[in-house]
Amino acid sequence: MPPTPTKPAAPAAKSGPARALESLGLTSPIALALHLPLRYEDETRLTPLADARPGDTLQVEAIVQEAHVEFRPRRQLVARLVDADGEPLVLRFVNFYPSHQKTLQPGQRIRARGELRGGFFGREMVHPQFKAVQPDTPLAAELTPVYPSSAGLPQAYLRKAVASGLQRADLREVLPAGVVPAGLPPLREALQFLHHPPPQTALATLEDHSHPAWQRLKFEELLAQQVAQAQSRRERALLSAPVLAMRPDGLHAKLMATLPFRLTGAQARVSREIAADLALGRPMHRLLQGDVGAGKTVVAALAAAVAMDAGWQCALMAPTEILAEQHFAKLVQWLEPLGVRVAWLTGSKRGKAREQALAAVASGQAALVVGTHAVIQHDVQFARLGLAVVDEQHRFGVAQRLALRRKLQAPPEEDAAAQAPAAREGPALEPHLLMMTATPIPRTLAMTYFADLEVSTIDELPPGRTPIVTKLIADNRRDELIARIRDEVAQGKQVYWVCPLIEAAEETGEAPAKPARGKPLAELRNATETHAQLSQALPGVEVGLIHGRLKPAEKAAVMARFKAGELSVLVATTVIEVGVDVPNASLMVVEHAERFGLAQLHQLRGRVGRGEVASVCVLLYSTPLSDTGKQRLRAMAETTDGFEIARRDLEIRGPGEFMGARQSGDALLRFADLDEDAPLLTQARRHATALLDRHPQAAHAHVTRWLGHQMDYLKA
Structure with missing residues (x-):
């Protein structure tokens, strides 16, 4: 008779502290060794x-004289102690547990550490750290x-976990002689010191x-990033990409001839830089940065024209439907008269319209595809994608950016041979990538986070833009x-x-990070309430309302009315932060401006002054305003x-927040x-x-x- 099979033992459940370690990413010896202290406490000496x-x-070290629970003005544990010289001290705990009372028994020797205060009943410590000791406890x-x-x-x-990790971590010196700056200690010695500094350390x-x-x-950290x-x-230089050479009489030239304006010198310069990259046969990886309203969209259109003229498709992805629709x-206005079919892909496009758009993209009939993150969904297949443009790229999470890179893989060689003349020979091709941002990158960030990118900068605004006056x-x-x-x-x-x-006491999902101090959510004015107040205060004036919870069709209808001048006032959340272009808008009011990030305020301000x-x-x-506010x-x-x-934003927030640490996760x-360690x-x-x-x-x-x-993040 065969033995009865036994079920494998279930893995032991992790304890609370072990789960907490895992949630902090402290799952390896090296991670624990690099988990450095926030601060230090000096428990090496006693002060009379x-x-x-x-x-x-x-x-201090003192003997408990008495301890009891008081109820005025609120329930609290109060212990009275005296030190070896007979000096009195009160320990006060508003939040306490039975273990506190058990330890603070009369006659018990206590070692307590905290801030000394001059209380009404003499010197005291509120919520100090303390433990029971013996006279000979070192x-x-x-x-x-x-x-x-x-x-x-x-x-x-x-502390025990970190000490164990520090002991087990492989901290051998891997850098050759002459790389580490003179005067700096070996890595193991440096970490040992930072985790356990001697008492005489300043x-x-x-x-x-x-x-x-x-x-x-x-x-070490900066070197690792620079090497990566x-x-x-x-x-990337070893990869192959379509050779997208500009034809003198091609689509690029036709678009230039039909544009209703002249390019600025900066726009012309960065267009030449991008065109030169596209013609090299290796994947372009370029960041196009320019201030709000600098004219990045037309530069992207000219780059797309080069790609499409060479027989390849172009995709443009934006983080919000409003911005994508603006693009x-x-x-469509610039390219469809020249015979280019532009497809529109967003999450709100469903049913037969979506199927038709997907078919046009897959067949190559749609030479240009514009949309939101819907562009990278699994059912979107490109016939021959040669160029991808990502606007406001920092607003996409790392997972989305990596998915985009995977989506951008060109067809396998055998398929590409049948689809694109340029791909018939040689290795599989990678598309070119152009990322755009209206949040200019300071030089120190360009040297670190964007060290593997070519950077083009539009450093002048088109003529006719009026200066914006900012008032607090x-x-x-x-x-x-x-x-x-009313006057406007x-x-x-x-x-x-x-x-x-x-609405009251509810985040929009689009709202900015809040500073450390500020009004509770319940006290903030909200879009729904403000819309009602302005409608009442401005009789005869059409006041519109737009926010992220509206359906895409509803948002589009409100924006269309505002652009057409049917609405004089538009109450909104940050859904209108980017991509909204209404030249007749002359006044921007930002409610609770102290709660918005600096880059976001600058983007919002850029919605006016466009004519x-x-x-x-x-x-x-x-008020009151926090220091950050x-x-x-x-x-x-x-x-x-x-x-x-x-x-200034980099100074205030640091590189993690500036780059979108919440989106990167690391x-x-x-x-x-970046400033101090240049x-x-x-x-x-x-x-x-x-x-x-x-x-x-x-x-x-x-x-x-x-x-x-994190290597994947560097590539994203």
Whole structure:
């Protein structure tokens, strides 16, 4: 009789702290070793209470005299202690557990650490750290690290995990001699020091990251990124792409001849740069940056014309349907009279219309495809995609950008031979990639996050654009502002009014990141309420409402009425941040401006001043303002230069937020600071190429240690 099969044992469930470690990404020895302290606590010495002053953070040892729960003014645990000199101290806990009461028994020796305060009943510590000790319990021999943590992950557990990871991690030196700047310690020594600094260490050098141990980690991180970017550039140079050469009498020339305006010098220059890349036969990987309204769409159209003229398709993807529709309308206006079929693909396009669009794309009849992330859905198949244009590329998550790269794979060689004359010989071809952004990239970011990109910059605005005046107005002057709107409308002008929320106490899904301090959501004015108030305050004036929860057809109808001048005032959420072009709009009001990011405020401001009408952007703020809010509003009032705005935004938010860390899931720079560590960045750039050339194995080991799975993000 065969034995009865037994079910495999279920894997043991992970404990709460183990799950918390995993949620922080601390799943390997090297990840734990690189999980550095936020700060340190000095538990290496005791301070007599007689020598202490209110405001000092210190550690004391004292005996519990009594401990009890008081109920006035609220329930709290109060313990009274005296130290060896008889000096009294009160420990006060508003939140406490039975274990606190069990430890704070009369006669128990306690070691407590916290901020000393001068209370009504004498000196006290509120919610100090404390533990029971014996008279001979030794003091700590080194500063105690305090690590970034999460709920369910006690510091004691995390310290043991990090210490174990530090011991097990492979921290051998992989960089050859002469690469690491002189005076910096070996990697293992640097990490050992940062996790367990001796008591005589100057805390200031740890806190400001100027200590040589910190400098070693910063250099390693910057070098890994520079090597990875250089490697990515080299790998792409080995790939093949369609040779898209411009024909003198082709579609590009015809489009230039029919445009209703002349290109600016900057537009002409970047168009030449892009055309030169397209003709090289290797995949273009270029970032086109230009301020709001600089005219990036026409540059993209000219690049598309080159691709389509050579017999290849072009795709343009934008993050929102409004922006995609804005591009679609312009491209249809410019290209369809020249015989180009433009397909429209968004999530709202369904049924037979979608099937027809997909068929046109798959057959190649649609030479240009415009849409949202729907362009990269699995059922979208291109016949011969030669160029992809991604607008506002930083607003797409990493997964979407990687999906786009996979979608952009050209047909396999055997299929391509039947589809495109240019692909009949040689390896499978990769399409060219043009990314566009209206958030200019500061030089330090271009040297790091975009080191593997060619960057083209449109650094002048088209003629006829009027300067925008920016005014900061407190929200207690709303009545004056509404009177100003009445005057604008009477002169035939139009007005935007932007709110952070759709309805009371509810996020729009489009709303910006909130600063550390600010009004609760319930107290914020919302678009629905503001629309009702303005409709009542402006009798006879047509006031529209648009937000992200409307169906695409409803949004399109509202925008069409506003563009046609049927609506004088448009109350909106940030759905109108990009892609909206109404030259007659002369006034932009941003409600609760202190809650918006600096780049977002600049984009919103760019919705006005798009014609010859003098325009004003009013940033309506509520008090009290956080320090970050003050910095943002001051920057907006002082400059309309997108490059200066970007520089200040980088200063305020740091590179992770600036680049969209929420979308990437991982900050590529954890330790280095782009402004402070520019000299280290320069050294890393200098060594990266030589390391790849002369020590490829060391380069690979170094990048793998530091970046691991983030390599895909570098390629996205």
